[in-house]
Each structure stands twice: as structure tokens, then as C-alpha cells.
Amino acid sequence: xxxxxxxxxxxxxxxxxxxxxxxxxxxxxxxxxxxxxxxxxxxxxxxxxxxxxxxxxxxxxxxxxxxxxxxxxxxxxxxxxxxxxxxxxxxxxxxxxxxxxxxxxxxxxxxxxxxxxxxxxxxxxxxxxxxxxxxxxxxxxxxxxxxxxxxxxxxxxxxxxxxxxxxxxxxxxxxxxxxxxxxxxxxxxxxxxxxxxxxxxxxxxxxxxxxxxxxxxxxxxxxxxxxxxxxxxxxxxxxxxxxxxxxxxxxxxxxxxxxxxxxxxxxxxxxxxxxxxxxxxxxxxxxxxxxxxxxxxxxxxxxxxxxxxxxxxxxxxxxxxxxxxxxxxxxxxxxxxxxxxxxxxxxxxxxxxxxxxxxxxxxxxxxxxxxxxxxxxxxxxxxxxxxxxxxxxxxxxxxxxxxxxxxxxxxxxxxxxxxxxxxxxxxxxxxxxxxxxxxxxxxxxxxxx
Ligand SMILES: *Cc1c(COP(=O)(O)O)cnc(C)c1O
Numbered sequence: 001x002x003x004x005x006x007x008x009x010x011x012x013x014x015x016x017x018x019x020x021x022x023x024x025x026x027x028x029x030x031x032x033x034x035x036x037x038x039x040x041x042x043x044x045x046x047x048x049x050x051x052x053x054x055x056x057x058x059x060x061x062x063x064x065x066x067x068x069x070x071x072x073x074x075x076x077x078x079x080x081x082x083x084x085x086x087x088x089x090x091x092x093x094x095x096x097x098x099x100x101x102x103x104x105x106x107x108x109x110x111x112x113x114x115x116x117x118x119x120x121x122x123x124x125x126x127x128x129x130x131x132x133x134x135x136x137x138x139x140x141x142x143x144x145x146x147x148x149x150x151x152x153x154x155x156x157x158x159x160x161x162x163x164x165x166x167x168x169x170x171x172x173x174x175x176x177x178x179x180x181x182x183x184x185x186x187x188x189x190x191x192x193x194x195x196x197x198x199x200x201x202x203x204x205x206x207x208x209x210x211x212x213x214x215x216x217x218x219x220x221x222x223x224x225x226x227x228x229x230x231x232x233x234x235x236x237x238x239x240x241x242x243x244x245x246x247x248x249x250x251x252x253x254x255x256x257x258x259x260x261x262x263x264x265x266x267x268x269x270x271x272x273x274x275x276x277x278x279x280x281x282x283x284x285x286x287x288x289x290x291x292x293x294x295x296x297x298x299x300x301x302x303x304x305x306x307x308x309x310x311x312x313x314x315x316x317x318x319x320x321x322x323x324x325x326x327x328x329x330x331x332x333x334x335x336x337x338x339x340x341x342x343x344x345x346x347x348x349x350x351x352x353x354x355x356x357x358x359x360x361x362x363x364x365x366x367x368x369x370x371x372x373x374x375x376x377x378x379x380x381x382x383x384x385x386x387x388x389x390x391x392x393x394x395x396x397x398x399x400x401x402x403x404x405x406x407x408x409x410x411x412x413x414x415x416x417x418x419x420x421x422x423x424x425x426x427x428x429x430x431x432x433x434x435x436x437x438x439x440x441x442x443x444x445x446x447x448x449x
Contacts, residue, residue, distance in 0.1 A: 005084065005085040005087065005253075006082045006083070006084050006085075007082060007083040007084070007085075007249045007252050007253050008080065008082050008249075009080035009245060009248055009249060009252075010080075011076055011079075011080065013080065013248060014072065014075065014076070014079055014080050014241075014245065015067070015241060015244040015245060015248075016066065016067055016072070017064040017065060017066055017067060017244075018064070018065050018067060018237045018238055018240050018241060018244075019063070019064060019237075019240040019243070019244060019275060019276050019279065020057075020060055020061075020062055020063055020064065020065055020237050020240075021236070021240075021271075021275040021278065021279065021347060022060065022061060022233065022347065023061055023062060023063035024063065024278075024279055024282045024283055025282065025347065025350065025351065025356075026282065026354065026356070027350055027354055028350075029233075029321060029346045029347055029349075029350045030321040030346070030350075031321075032318035032319065032320055032321075032346070033308060033318060033319040034318060034319075035310065035315060035316060035317065035318060035319060038319070041318050043055050043056075043059065045318070046058070046318075048218065048219050049215065049218050049219065049225060049226040050225060050226065050227075051123045051124050051126070051127040051129060051225060052127065053123040053126065053127070054120065054123050054234050057233070057234040057237055058232060058233045058234045059233075060237075065237065067119075067241070068119070068122060070122055071118055071119045071122050074118045074122075074148070074151060075115070075118065075241070077107075077108065078106050078107040078108060078114070079241065079245070080245050081102060081103050081104055081106050081107075081242075081245065082102075082103050082106070082249075083100055083101065083102050083103070083245075083246055083249040083250070083253070083410075084100065084101055084103060084378070084413075085098065085099070085100050085253065086099040086100070086101060086374075086377070086378050088377040088378055089373070089374060089377040089378055089397075090397070091377075092373065092377045093394060093397045093398070093401070094401060095397035095398065095400050095401045096400055096401065096404060096405065096406040097396065097397045097400035097401070097405075097406060097407050097408070097409055098255065098406065098407075098408045098409065099393060099397065099409050099411070100250065100253065100255070100257070100408070100409065100410045100411075101410070101411050101412070101413040102242055102245070102246045102249075102273060102410065102411075102412050102413060103380075103413045104242060104269065104412060104413060104414050104415065105380065105382075105383070105386075105413055105414070105415050105416035107144075108147055109140065109143040109144045109147050109174065110140070110143075110383070110415050110416045110418065110419070111140045111144065111269075111338075111383065111414055111415030111416075112239060112242060112268070112269045112272060112412070112414050112415065113140055113141050113143075113144035113145075113229055113268075113415075114144045114147055114148055115238050115239050115241055115242065115272065116144075116229065116234075116235045116238035116239055116268065117141075117144040117145045117147065117148035117149075117227075117229070118148045118151075119238050120132075120145070120148070120227050120234075120238075121145070121148035121149045121151065121152050121154055121227075122148075122152065124149075124152070124154060124225050124227075125152035125153075125154060129154060129223065129224075129225050130153075130154060130155060130223050130224075131154065131155040131156075131157065131221070131223055131224040131225070132145065132149055132154055132155070132156050132157070132218075132224065132225050132226070132227050133156075133157045133158075133159070133214040133215075133217045133218050133224060133225075133226055133227070134156070134157075134158055134159070134214050134226065134227045134228070134229065135158070135159045135160070135161070135185065135207060135210030135211045135213065135214045136158050136159070136160050136161070136164070136171075136175075136210070136229075137160075137161050137164055137207045137210075137337040137338060137340055137341075138164050138168060138171065138336075138337025138338050138420075139160060139164060139168050139171025139172065139174070139175065139337070139419075140171070140229075140337075140338055140383075140415060141229035141230075141338075142158035142160055142171070142175050142180060142182065143171055143174045143175050143178070143180075144229065145158070145180070145227055145229065146158065146174070146175040146176075146177075146178035146179060146180030147178045149178075149179070149180070150178045150179045150180075155179075155181070156175075156178075156179065156180040156181070157180070157181050157183065157214075157217065157224075158175055158180050158181065158182050158183065158214075159183050159184075159185040159187065159210040159213045159214045160172065160175075160182050160183065160184055160185060160210065161184075161185055161204070161205040161206060161207060161209075161210050161337070162184040162185060162186065162203070162204055162205035163204040163205060163333055164205075164337055165182070165184040165185075165205075166184075167422070168337075168419065170419045171419055174419075183213075184205070185205045185209055185210040185213050186203050186205055186209050186210075186213065187213060189213070189217070190212075190213045190216045190217060191216060192209070192212040192213050192216050192314045192316075193209070193212075193213045195314075196209055196313075204333070206313060206330045206331070206340070207340060207341050207342075208311075208312045208313030208314075208327055208328075208329075208330075208341075208342060209312075209313045209314070211228070211311060211312035211313070211316075211317065212312040212313055212314035212316055214226055215312060215316045215317065216314075216316065219316070228311075229266075229268070230265055230266030230267060230268040230341070230345065231266035231267065231268070231311060231320070231341070231343065231344070231345045231346075232345065233345070233346065233347055235266075235268050235345075236267065236268055236271040236272065236275065236345060236347055236348075238272075239268045239269060239271060239272025239273075240271070240272050240275050240276055241272070242269065242272040242273045242412065243272055243273045243274060243275055243276035243277055244276045246273060246276075246277075246410060247276050247277065250410065255408050256286070256288075256408065257277060257288055257408050257409065257410035258287075258288060258289065258407040258408050258409070259288070259289050259290075259291065259396060259407060259408070259409045259410070260273060260274045260277055260288055260289070260290045260291070260409075260410050260411070261290075261291045261293060261389050261392050261393055261396070261409065261410070261411040261412070262274065262291075262292060262293065262389055262411060262412040262414065263292075263293050263294075263336075263338075263339065263385045263386055263387075263388045263389040263412070263414055264292035264293055264294040264301065264339065264344070264348075264359070264388075265294075265338045265339045265340075265341050265385065266341050266343070266344060266345055267292070267344050267345040267347070267348040268345070269412050269414040270290075270292045270348070270412065271345065271347065271348055272412075273410070273411075273412045274288075274290040274357065277290070278290060278351070278356065278357070281356070289358060290356075290357045290358065291357070291358045291359065291360055291392060291396075292348065292352075292357060292358070292359045292360075293359075293360050293361070293362055293388045293389050293391070293392045294339060294359060294360075294361050294362075294388070295331075295334055295336050295339040295340070295361065295362065295363075295364070295367075295388060296361040296362060296363040296364075297331055297332045297334050297363070297364070298325070298329075298331040298332075298334075298339055298340050298341070298342070299325070299361045300322075300323045300324055300325050300341075300342060300343055300344050301323050301344055301348075301352060301359035301361075302359050302360065302361045303325070303361075304323040304324050304325045304343075304344075305323065305324060306321070306322070306323050306324075306349060306353055307321070307322075307324065308320065308321055308322075309322060309324040309326065309327050309342075309343055310327040311327070311343060312327065313327055313328060315327065320343065320345075320346050321346050321349065321350070322343045322344050322345065322346055322348075322349040323343065323344045323348075323349045323352060323353075324342055324343040324344070325342045325343070326342060327342055327343070329342040334364050334384075335364065335368075335384040335420065335423035335426075336364070336367065336383075336384040336385045336387070336388065337384075337385075338383070338385040338415075339385050339388065360392055360395075362388045362391040362392060364384075365432075366391045367384065367387040367388045367390070367391045368384070368387060368423075368424070368427040368432065369391070369432070370387055370390040370391035370393075370394050371384070371386070371387035371390060371417065371424075372424075372427070372432070373390075373394070374387075374390050380413065380416065381416055381417045381418060381424075382413065382415075382416065382417050383414065383415035383416055383417045383420060384417060384420055384423050385414060385415060386412075386413055386414045386415055386416075386417070387417075389411045389412060389413075389414070390411070392411075393409055393411050396409055397409070
């Protein structure tokens with residue numbers, strides 16, 4: 001058995017700038033519209049919610065943007081992150097494809113999300129902000145922002161979707177550990193929350209509702225700003241540290257990806273890995289295919305419409321030009337909480353509309369099957385979100401086998417599943433994956449699917 005090959009960068013090789021794809025994408029994104037006037041928003045319209053530097057980044061045409069020293073210092077707690085070659089998975093799948101993954105699960109909160117939480121907390125701190133609000137579904141984003149704000153002495157208030165608040169007690173503890181305060185949403189703290197509770201006292205909540213609550217608190221308090229963990233352009237920008245590192249690591253491995261795959265919630269980890277490679281499609285004659293993998297139960301990219309829609313349920317955010325299932329859509333309660341968002345970021349949506357990236361969907365059963373196969377071959381336990389990308393990797397490895405083509409696949413291992421074991425428990429309790437024979441069948445099934 002060959003052990004996994006791990007490709008590390010040293011700290012000095014960590015990129016000093018983020019990459020802004022807005023400089024190179026062939027068709028620019030349409031402007032955000034003001035929720036009241038429906039006119040293109042002006043930078044000033046966002047000043048109640050975000051610090052100036054982030055608003056500047058949101059609209060910036062600059063190709064590269066400097067990473068501040070204090071941000072880089074905090075990145076070094078867990079960056080650069082390794083790229084691994086998944087030899088054992090390749091062998092189990094009997095595929096000629098080479099499978100690499102970028103391991104973003106090594107951050108303290110366990111996902112890629114601190115890549116943007118750290119700079120967002122930093123720019124708020126630089127502007128003298130003392131409090132930030134946000135929302136979280138499964139708890140990954142809330143824990144990343146608590147982790148980051150804690151370094152800058154900023155108070156962090158997290159509206160957590162009520163079902164997850166009850167289902168994921170350890171994510172809540174993690175936020176508290178890093179000084180975050182966690183409120184189940186919908187709550188009585190906001191007008192939006194009270195309205196949803198009046199309609200349905202047992203409302204389980206949704207990401208869209210929690211966003212409405214967090215925005216309301218920021219908009220009505222001068223000392224408080226709002227923060228979003230995906231979808232927006234500045235979030236994608238910060239996440240490109242993933243792809244910029246991976247570019248160097250693939251070069252060290254002597255390979256270049258034919259295919260890039262990432263799980264898709266609002267687009268930040270997928271964009272973060274793929275944008276620096278797409279740049280070479282736009283300007284360097286490369287032809288890397290980039291595939292975003294969403295949950296079949298929340299299929300905005302594969303079944304949604306491209307139109308202007310709100311980012312939240314109450315209709316308080318600017319209107320975003322995006323693929324969406326409608327801002328009132330409340331997705332089923334799947335384990336991959338990070339994929340339960342009704343829309344996609346504006347940049348991703350434009351790229352998809354222009355046929356420059358692709359999208360696929362994966363259902364929960366197939367994703368857990370892939371996660372178990374991955375844990376048993378490569379050892380790492382994937383987050384339920386990450387499992388969606390792995391399922392697509394397995395599909396592509398099968399196609400490579402049928403075609404006899406040794407293509408190179410790079411996917412984003414966006415997070416670990418160590419706080420999602422109850423989801424694995426449920427998967428096993430249904431009789432899945434419990435014996436070696438079942439696992440054989442599972443891999444076979446995936447291979448022949
Ligand atoms: C939040 C999350 C996602 C999805 O969010 P994106 O903004 O689309 O990246 C994927 N994987 C993990 C582990 C997450 O925490």
C-alpha cells in the first residue's frame with residue numbers, strides 16, 4: 001500500500017496577495033440593486049453594514065490585493081495548508097485518474113471559513129468597530145467568525161438556525177469557547193425574528209431568516225457591523241488563498257489539474273480553489289473544467305433561475321443577480337447545513353451563465369457513501385458538505401476509468417466531520433456501510449452508478 005503523498009509549502013511561500021477574478025472574467029457581473037429603490041447600490045449604501053475596506057474590495061477592479069501583515073500572521077496558525085495525493089482512493093476505484101485534494105480542514109474551526117473570517121474581523125477592527133453580528137447554519141461560519149473576532153477584541157453575536165442550535169450543541173460550545181454569543185433564530189431580539197415567530201411559534205428557522213436578524217441588529221446599531229461567510233465578492237476574494245497555494249503545490253507535484261471540484265453552498269470554497277486556475281483559462285490558454293457540487297435538495301445552480309433576488313428571507317439585503325431558488329425557499333433539513341442556502345454568489349452565477357464553469361448535484365445518500373469510502377481509504381473524516389465533492393470525484397474517476405484517460409483531478413477538502421458524527425451515526429443506523437461486503441458494494445455501486 002502506497003501512503004498518501006503530502007505536498008507542503010513553507011510559510012515563506014504563502015501568497016502575499018489575494019486574486020480578484022473580477023479583473024479577468026469576460027462578462028462583468030451586473031450591479032447589486034438597492035432593496036428599496038431598486039437602483040444600483042452606491043458604496044455609501046453599504047456603510048451601515050460593512051467597513052469601508054471591505055466595500056472597496058467588493059467593487060474592486062484590481063487584479064491582486066495585498067494581504068495585510070496582521071492577517072497573514074493569523075493565517076500562519078494553520079496556513080499554508082497541505083495538498084495530498086489520494087493514492088489509496090485511486091487504487092480502490094481502480095482509476096487511471098490522479099486525485100489530489102487541498103486540505104482546508106486543518107484550520108482550528110475545521111474548515112476553509114476562517115480564510116475570510118480573519119480579514120473581515122481585521123478590517124472591522126481597523127475601523128474601530130467593537131461588535132459584529134452574523135448568522136450560521138450548521139455552525140461552521142459562526143465558529144470561524146468567533147475564532148477570528150476573538151483575536152481583535154470584537155464582540156461576536158451569532159444568530160444560529162434553531163434546528164441546528166438544537167442538533168449541534170458542540171458547534172455552539174465552540175463559538176462560546178472563542179467568546180461568541182449564540183442566539184437561536186428566529187429570536188425575540190429582532191423585529192424580523194418576532195414576525196416569523198408570530199406566524200409560526202415552532203419555526204425551525206433558516207439561513208435566510210437568520211441573515212435578516214443579523215442584518216437588522218447591525219443596521220440599527222451604530223457600533224455594530226454585519227458579516228457574511230459566503231456569496232459576496234470580498235468573501236470569494238479572501239478564499240482565493242486556497243487556489244493560489246494549490247497552484248504552487250500542483251507545480252511542485254509536476255501536475256496541472258484538468259478538473260477542479262468543490263462543494264457548493266454560496267460558492268466561497270469552490271471559488272477560492274477554482275478562480276486562480278480559471279484565470280489561466282481566461283488569459284493563458286488552459287482548459288481546466290471547474291465543477292461546483294451542490295446538494296440535490298437545494299439545487300440553485302442546476303435547477304434555479306438566474307434573476308435578481310434577495311440574499312435573505314425578509315428582503316433586507318441588496319438584490320443580487322444570481323441563480324436562486326427564491327428567497328422564501330426553505331430547504332429540507334439535510335446534514336450538510338452549509339449547503340442549505342437558496343442562492344449563489346453573483347460572480348459564480350455569471351460564470352455559470354456564461355458556460356465557464358459547470359454544476360452538478362448529489363443527494364445525501366450518495367454523499368455519505370462517498371464520505372465513508374474516503375474515510376476508509378484516505379483516513380480523513382469529511383464534513384457532510386465536503387462529501388458532496390467527493391461523490392463527484394468518484395463519478396469522474398469512474399468516467400476516467402471507462403475512457404482510459406489519466407486525467408488530473410483536484411478537489412477541495414473543505415472541512416472535517418468530527419463534529420458531525422451524529423450524521424454518520426444516522427447513516428450507519430440505517431444499515432449503511434457496516435460490513436466490508438457492504439463497503440465493497442458501495443464502492444462498486446458508486447463506480448457503476
Ligand atoms: C460552509 C461550508 C461549505 C459551503 O460554503 P461555501 O461558501 O459554498 O464554501 C462547504 N464545506 C464546508 C466544510 C463548509 O463549512
